[in-house]
Amino acid sequence: MRNLLRLAAAALTALPLTACAAAGSDGPVALTWWQGPNAETPTREAVAACTRDGKYTIKVETLPEGSDKQREQLVRRLSAKDRAVNLITMDVVWTAEFAEAGWILPLPDATARTVTDGTLDGALKSATWKGELYAAPLLSGSQLLWYRKSRAAQAGIDPAKGELTWEQLLAAAGRLPEGERGVATPGNRYEGYTVFVNALVASAGGQVVDAEGRPGLDGDAGRAAATVIGSLATGPAALKGLSTLDEETMRAAFEQGEASFMTNWGYVYAAAAERAAKEPAFKKVFDDYGWARYPRVAADRPSAPPLGGSNLAIGAGTPEDQRESAYAAIACLTSAQSQKGFMMGAGIPAARASVYDDAEVRAAFPFADVMRDSIAEAEPRPMVRKYNALSTAIQTAFHPPASVTPDTAAKAHTAVAEAVGQ
């Protein structure tokens, strides 16, 4: 019995000792990078390139699919000051919340200069909070209007000019035969639906919340946005599963042909190219892919496409002696070379302008110019600490899409005011 106790005591004292020894040992600094599952190959290549000189190592921890779930996992670790959350791939909407809570570190000037140089403005805006740069833009992207060229011609419109309004688009789609007239937009109750609502409001010249955090939905812009959703959901262009559509189900409906138009991110092109290479029958569909600037809400005002992407930040739990390496790592991982790798490998547009001039990139992304201009004029989502509560309020007010009337805007205004505490 006494021996057993002694053994247990020894084990208890030894445990923290070995843990200390591991952290304090010489050799390269061990960093951990937390990110989603969608870019495994380019991630591996970027890590290999950046750790070649052996100053630090990067272990990649894969988070679940979907921004909501990734955030859920990260915030629990961050609020507990986890020492092993060093590099974080952040959704563009997390910046305000994470910075305000002190979960991520502002970038020192030298790193900030490297990161800012040549990076598109919209992307930088999404990584900045209260005048300080908190993250390095890794990838960007905005939604485009994707369409089947033959069907658009059949319906008598030419979206390529980039001046199409939602009203014209819905009317044209309605002229197509049954089973082909779908216009796929987000419709599920999830963050992507907030993105849709925000883009419509911004395209109409309004703001979901202004720079001071005051809601601004109860006005002409909010009503115009609600009108678009209502007429889409109750008109002939509504897909059967509209109220549960997300990026992937939109892509499925568009590839299958039920939808002839969709608003979606750039990755759908790479995904279709990959499928066309494997299935000869799909090649014809892929060759029919067209792309254009996001549709307008008002005929006389350019659209404000949704802005997406991801930024690399450094967790505040990172021990002091590892921070230098972490700054060096994010500068390296977000270099033009690395971003090109992600763009080619995962189909997600880069945040640095120079990448779009690369010959290889232009060959693989024929829509590179539209995308770059679209990112430049894109409207970031509201930058507020309680973004998540705001997002839930918007989703609840505007869901299901078929229930939306112009009066929904006023209801959403009240809900948003309550959510952000104004």
Add this chain to the structure above:
Amino acid sequence: MNRIRTERRLGWLMAGPALLLMTAVTVVPVLRTVALSLESYSLSAPGERAFAGLGNYREILTSGDWWRDLSSTVILTVTSVGIEFVLGFALALAMHKVLWGRQLLRTVVLVPYAVLTVVSAFAFRFAFQPSVGFVGGDFNWLGETWSAYTVIVLTEVWKTTPFMALMLLAGLVTVPGEVHEAAKVDGAGAWQRLWRVTIPAIRSAIMVALLFRTLDAFRIFDTVYIQTQGAVGTETLSFLSYRFLIRDLEVGLGSAVSVLLFVCVAMIAAGFVRAFRGES
């Protein structure tokens, strides 16, 4: 006298470790939740933490969300437990009476209960997906309130009827065969025997089965999370507490919802116990 005291002490000693463990893993977290529910505390604004008294409760009970979620939780609980009880009773009777293939029947009936809730929730979601699901058709089941309720209740019923059947079967086997024989001799029909003999005899088993399932159903979360994410009016109370705690990081508000949920569950349990006592 001395011996009784020694035995009592031995009893405490033997139950002690388990008691300590239970205190550590249940009582402490419950008390901590109660304490947190009295604070205005958001994980994303740790600097603004303050004592709020009953403010969180006031905010919740005056908001539409709580009452809407309470009614959807009650609807889901009552319908799913009701259907499960009827089906479970029929299955229990069948399992009890059938002579040929009894083992096989009991095994087959239990299969759904062995499936994880998350898995069955996904299975039903895929089954009801428009155009690709095997239920077929173009109708978007999870997109409308009444049909989403139908799918959720169906999932729950499919998954937990076996539990109900098993609990009732355990009651049925305790009814001595002679009682039935005697009733038969006295000229009671099958229906009368069911109402007058079987059901009164297994009343306690019925109570326990209903209590367990009601408490379980009232805390429904996984099926709703997987199938609708609380959309189209299917958000339940557990989901509300998840939304506040995990998604919005409002520790104070979320804890208050948890405490209120705990009170509801305690009230249901107390109600059942009282009803049970009153009858027996």
